[in-house]
Amino acid sequence: MTIAASTQLISFLVLSAVIVLGALGVVLLSNIVYSAFLLGGVFLAVAGLYLLLNASFVAAAQVLVYVGAVNVLILFAIMLVNKREDLAPIPGIAVRRLLSGGVCAGLFVLLTRVVLTTPWAQGPEPIGEGATIRIGEHLFTDYLLPFELASVLLLMAMIGAIVLARRDVQAVDPGTGEAVDQGLIEKARTPLLVDQPPA
Amino acid sequence: MASELLSGSVPLEAYLLVAAVLFCTGVWGLINSRNAVRVLMSIELMLNAVNINLMAFSSYVDGQLIRGQVFSVFVITVAAAEAAVGLAILLSLYRNRVTVDMERFNLLRW
Numbered sequence: 001m002t003i004a005a006s007t008q009l010i011s012f013l014v015l016s017a018v019i020v021l022g023a024l025g026v027v028l029l030s031n032i033v034y035s036a037f038l039l040g041g042v043f044l045a046v047a048g049l050y051l052l053l054n055a056s057f058v059a060a061a062q063v064l065v066y067v068g069a070v071n072v073l074i075l076f077a078i079m080l081v082n083k084r085e086d087l088a089p090i091p092g093i094a095v096r097r098l099l100s101g102g103v104c105a106g107l108f109v110l111l112t113r114v115v116l117t118t119p120w121a122q123g124p125e126p127i128g129e130g131a132t133i134r135i136g137e138h139l140f141t142d143y144l145l146p147f148e149l150a151s152v153l154l155l156m157a158m159i160g161a162i163v164l165a166r167r168d169v170q171a172v173d174p175g176t177g178e179a180v181d182q183g184l185i186e187k188a189r190t191p192l193l194v195d196q197p198p199a
Numbered sequence: 200m201a202s203e204l205l206s207g208s209v210p211l212e213a214y215l216l217v218a219a220v221l222f223c224t225g226v227w228g229l230i231n232s233r234n235a236v237r238v239l240m241s242i243e244l245m246l247n248a249v250n251i252n253l254m255a256f257s258s259y260v261d262g263q264l265i266r267g268q269v270f271s272v273f274v275i276t277v278a279a280a281e282a283a284v285g286l287a288i289l290l291s292l293y294r295n296r297v298t299v300d301m302e303r304f305n306l307l308r309w
């Protein structure tokens with residue numbers, strides 16, 4: 001994909017404006033549902049940046065995984081824990097925010113200085129459209145082991161998430177003492193460490 | 200950098216600066232959020248900033264081998280796993296504490 005340089009510049013400016021403003025909205029807005037939707041916007045804009053860099057495969061993965069999975073997961077979590085609660089005020093929170101803001105601004109200045117003063121090496125011409133094929137070659141030759149490890153990691157994360165988020169169910173009906181189908185009877189609230197009732 | 204901007208093409212430094220802004224915003228949100236879900240969102244912002252850096256370097260410095268793109272695919276994978284486990288922990292905490300206030304999650308305080 002080759003588009004005119006000026007078009008590229010304008011798209012870059014628009015996408016970065018969306019990213020920066022959206023990120024600020026994610027951390028600053030008080031309504032967390034708005035934050036979650038803005039986060040989806042930021043993910044989409046980042047996918048647009050990847051398209052500008054001629055990386056169509058990673059852009060597609062970004063849209064599928066981040067917008068399609070992570071953002072939806074976050075929205076589900078918000079809806080599951082959406083209790084309106086008034087947070088207790090903490091003494092000195094304004095000072096804390098200012099201090100951390102100063103630290104983050106300092107970090108930004110440091111990063112900016114590094115970015116602008118380093119003489120970055122000029123690499124070879126990017127391969128452009130062939131990137132997807134090249135990624136496939138990498139994944140099945142020199143990055144085969146990390147690729148397989150990633151699949152094991154995803155399996156572990158899936159099982160771990162199920163174990164952590166599952167409600168503990170009683171396998172024995174407390175009324176009659178008979179074994180019942182798991183999942184029919186749920187305890188309303190269970191502590192982290194469940195004392196098994198004597199069978 | 201300025202001459203490249205004037206000629207209309209996007210320099211490498213512009214991508215790095217956008218990523219720096221995104222990363223610092225994520226750090227600030229990570230420190231200051233009191234809602235646990237927002238903390239997870241800030242972590243996602245920081246991971247995306249790192250991904251932008253990887254992609255920019257892979258395109259401008261490593262244009263033929265694009266190892267940065269492979270790495271960002273791995274980062275996306277790990278981020279998905281992290282989000283799933285993080286939100287599961289959050290649900291489990293919410294069931295015990297009936298709150299999402301980070302200041303009241305002091306189970307591990309010594």
